[in-house]
Amino acid sequence: MKKFLFMSALLVFAVMMSMAPHAAMAADPVNIGVLVPLTGIVAQGGVEMKYGIEMAAEEKGTVLGRPIKLIVEDTQVKPPVAVTKAEKLVYKDNCKALIGVFSSGVGLALAQNIDKLNVPFLTTHVMTTQLYDLHPLVFRSGQLANDQTAVGNVKGILARENLKNRTYYVLVHDYSWGHDAGERFIALAKQNGIKIYNEKYDKAPISTKDWSSYISKIKASGVDGIYMAFITNVIPVFAKQAADFGLQAQGVKLVSAAAPGPLEMEAGGEACHGIFGASDWSWDVNNPTSDAWEMRFWEKFKTIPSDAAVHSYVGAMNLFNAIEKAGSTDAKAIADALRGISYDGPYGTVRISAKDNCMRNDAVLTETMAAPDNPFGAKVYMKVLETFPANELGPAE
Amino acid sequence: MDKHLTIPDNDKGITAYKIAAITVLIAGLALFPFVITNRFYISLINEMLIYGLLAMSLDVLLGYTGLLSFMHNAYLGISAYVVGLFLIHISPSSLWLALVAGVIFTSVVALPVGWVQVRTGGLAFALLTLAFGMMFHTIVWKWYGLTGGDDGLMGVPNPAITIFGWKIGDSGDPATMYLFTLVIVALCYLLTRRIIRSPFGAVLEAIRENEERAAFIGINVRMYKLFGWMLACMLAGVAGALFILYKGYIGPTTMSAFAGAGVLMMVLLGGLGTLWGPLVGAAIFIYIQDYISTMTEHWEIYLGMVVVLLVLFLPTGFVGLGSYFKRLGKE
Amino acid sequence: MGGALSTSVDITLNSLVLGGVFLIVATGLNIIYGLSRVMNLAHGSLYAIGAYAGYTLTTIGFNYFAAIVIAPVLVAAVGLLLERTIISPMRKRSMVYTLILTYGLMFFLDGLIKQSWGNEPRFVELPAMIKSTIPILGSHYPVFRLVTLFIIAGVMTGLMLFLNKTKIGIILRAASTIPEMVSCLGINMKHVHIGAFVLGCALAGIAGTIAGPLTTIDPLMGHEMLISSFVVIVIGGLGSLRGAVFAALLIGAVQTLAEFFITDLAMVIVYMLMAVILAFMPRGLLGEGRFE
Amino acid sequence: MEAFLCTEDLCRHFGGVTATDCVCINIEHNGLRSIIGPNGAGKTTFINIVTGRIPASSGKVLFQGCDITNKPTHELVKMGICRTFQITSVFKDLSVFENVRIARQARKGGSLKIFSLKKHLREVTEETWNILERLDLQNLAAEPAKNLAYGDQRVLEVAIAMAGTPTILFLDEPTAGMSPAETRHISDLIQGLAEDISIVLVEHDMDLVMSISDAITVLHYGSIIAEGQPDDIRSNELVREAYLGKEE
């Protein structure tokens, strides 16, 4: 017991000592907390997000005349871990803003704690519609929201003859984004006369590796279309397994709520051809800014530029510009500056709505297919079929 | 019989030295948020305290009763969900009522589970804790409408901390919540310490030492195992209530098998069969995990390595370190 | 398309494939447990290493079938290294320590996998000849899944022949019952322990290699498999190979059916089944058994 | 007169092997009954059934007229049926004092007092000292049981059983592995105990058995082949055969 008390007193002392200098350290650079999943099922997406933010920070260089310092933490896609890491970033590392975050669960958990954290939190990937006007310090920049994707998808389906007159089987990942995406799509599809096979859509656990049961079920239903809302990495996995069972060969079309990850698509090869989906960007988007960005990204990371990287890049740029515009690192000032800010980047001019803190941008309908000759050596790409302007997609500003 | 005033057992009683030491330690911890105002460290220590309580309750089971539970975190989770749901749906301000509801509900769930588990033997008991734990995990994960499924339970209100109607502070404030946690954990520690040193604790120890012999001196082994299990689960329930109040959030990953193994590791890091060992073990575990995961994205490699090396070279845990140095000194 | 018959063909074959993979992983775990009372929580990671080894072999030009043979050998080599360095010193300690040690090992191996192969899922390139579907009673079933089923059957038959017909196999079976007597017959139990661990790892490797193309390969694939195979061996009875066969097929079928019909509660049902079976038969369906 | 403890056609099978085969035994109040027999005769199995360690396959055990067959052990202890084990079974990490006190407490009650301290059970403490003194263990009271010499551990084993205030005490090979001096010590001890309570002794040491038993039961292949005074047993032809093999 004596030993214990002595040792634990020692431990407490040691911990206090090790903390003290950090707490007192004055930050010369502007610290930005980057929360991305580096382990867990979406780790690859997390790496691409990190790339996008790093690239933005490097290109931006300084804000308020001070260097930008990114401090990256792994959320493990676990909300409690993310909250702890956010506290660490804000309190220990003195970060002035948080950026990143994959998965609605993590995003909403952080939003819950944003009052305590008291820094602006800008998510580049959380798609849930709950984010509209959620909190004065919570922003979305980069990714389309669920309602925007759903509108894009429905518009896309109606616009394509080979998608229009099909019955769709809806299968989603079992978490809030998946549910949200599924419900939005079904509601809109019904309004627009698109046939849905299962209005009480199927929910698959995020950890599902073997999709054969679901595929059997789809086969048994006799539908000729599938609407899927999966985490990006999983889309090629599902497509490949569906191809194994010959679904695509039998004429079933896949429509996805999210854009498939490029590396996974490469890995999936031919099996990943023919996935339709509304997104906001693909390297097939042809505008000079986008093309230049792609090449810079490729030079820097030697990996195929993905929409995940673009979202993060655009989001980070918005954040840095807002800090510059705010003229200080005060949370409220940055938040005020973020509202209504616009940025001219790889996907044209986008702006964060002053009304609900969420970004508005155009959507494209893409289909994955064999890639033309390209500098990235990609074999599969998302070909842009249609473009839908922002004001037709989401809620009016 | 005056000649036997001293009793030769492990209970050395409370000495002035111990009282002083414990007071200093608790006072030190209580002063912490005033010295280091950085919320991150307050949160970190808070988490250490909560997991320390959970690890301590697992040690009541493993170290004192000799029963291994793979997923003690499940009972923390159940209580956290109940407290959270209580605060959301029933009464957003009744802190104590919510706490009591959490512990009671956890006990109500743990009772039949424990009843089934104690009917089996040692390893089967351990495996059943895994089966039931996984079941709770899956239920929580799947019951989207109630628990928020994979997203977890969010929007838990922060009730005011009151005693007899007298408001002390707000549970949303980290420093207040930290002090509240400290008080509850310290109370639980002292209470558990007293229970472990009671005649009842002696029975648990006897079961751990030699289950068969315990039965042959007239102990109803199954019944006392069940009592030990219930005590452990109720303490886990308290930890769960503190967890949700402090985090404002609970998700199914907190109840996963891998998180459960983490709790087991805290106990072993600290050392079995002492109440304070697991508290220290939890602190070390959380600190290491936090430290390593900040250092590198490949933190799993290093965490795994630390665990492997610890088990290989320091199997008695932190507690054993003392006697190790003592031995070293003698040689 | 559609039709009850073709659907039931699908379900039956799917549950056999799923159960088959469970079976091979669980059998490996069981052999290790049965012979050295080590519950290896890193078994799932070895399974993942098997899958990655198979993937890497196919990408550097080996035929898929060659990979199925070579990858398990590599995993077995990893197993040998682990056994010699960290598992064998643990043998005399309490089971709790082995559990914790292998839990740490699991993290370690998963981290290494991630560092070596990255996070993104990998797809195994199959030979063109098995990349199509074949009509069976109205269902179009992937040929390679049937091939996988044959491989599983082959591996299990091979294992049974090995355990029943070879001297080493007989030694393993004997050692799972009365190890002391095995020593008295001049057999070094240390070698038996090594052999069992290596064999168990090889089986994990085989399972990983064949599971690769069934799903896709990712660093976390071992976690779920570990829990599932745990369920299988607990229901079957710790250490009982026959019990594992029964339990693997049962769990494969229950999980497939549950996923098909009720989707949401599939895993709850599997765990409930496990809890109920253990509540009434604490030692599993076939008791803490021996190899047969 | 009603027997103190008796069994009626008690049987126990292990697979195809019958370890206890229709044993009917009457054990009288106060006295020392020894059970002997060659290896594998079913002596320990018999004790195990009577004391509730393993269930009987068929038959009955009656104690003071009550049917106690297959009752849980803790209930048997409450009725005064205690035992020791062939392989020393004590609480190794507890001190000698704690070993006896927990046994005393389990019998006496108070185990559910979760908020009081152990030292508050004054009567238990006093009686624990009495038992330790009676068995001459008081000087070792503070030692952890695992540090005791083997012979002392065997005595502690008896002390733990005595703490249950048995009316009948089953001793399973109390002298196994002991030196002659230790054997003498324990033999005196057993004789002393037999003055107050009934003792059933399973033992291989024939000198000990013959010198202290009031009556002897001989088991062979799970059945009783002889019963009687030590002298009768010594001269019994069946017993001789059981031990030495059949005469040609």
Next chain:
Amino acid sequence: MEKKNKILNVEEIHTFYGESHIIQGLSLFVAENEAVSILGRNGVGKTTTLRSIMGLTPPRSGKITIDGEDTTKLPAHAVSMMGVAYVPAERHIFPGLHVEENLKLAARPGDGDNPWTLERIYDQFPILADRTKQDGSTLSGGEQQMLAIGRALISNPKIIILDEPSQGLSPLLVDAVTECVQNFCVKSGITLMVVEQNYRMALKVASRHYLMGTKGKIAGVATTQELNDNPQIIHDHLSV
């Protein structure tokens, strides 16, 4: 006694089970082609002696040699490889292995003109030949004992150690086992050590007998002739 090679020599061993001092300075030897028994009541440490020799419960002090080589600290499998075959009192037939597998497991090639092979075992033990595919643990006690002896023989050992072959067997089966030991071990000149409580059996198979009277010690040695002449010795040591 003729000058013969000591196959087994045990000098002053002390063996403990935990703290329990079971063997307290025991010495004995077995010469080549000799059959020796250890007689004693149960509980005197006969089995522990054998376990010490086998390396299952190694002695804390003393020395054991087999064919001149020191095996005191060797583990069981190494002792077995020195040419010692052990038949425990429980027989330890592997459950789940059929008769032939039980035998195959132990088979080791022997030298000499007539080594034991599977065929020879079946020849000599027709009971086993009839049941080659039967699970060994489902055999009757006597058959199990035959199998255990067969399993010892097939390893072509230098010495066979039998622990209470008569234990738990009915008188008829004791006779059968005795006969079997006489026929296959004694007559074929295999070195044998048998531990018995049933002295009539021991007298039939062994020529020299160690008597264990007090715990863990040898009280005396006698030849079969001496014991037959003086049955009182037996009664002193073994009888009730």
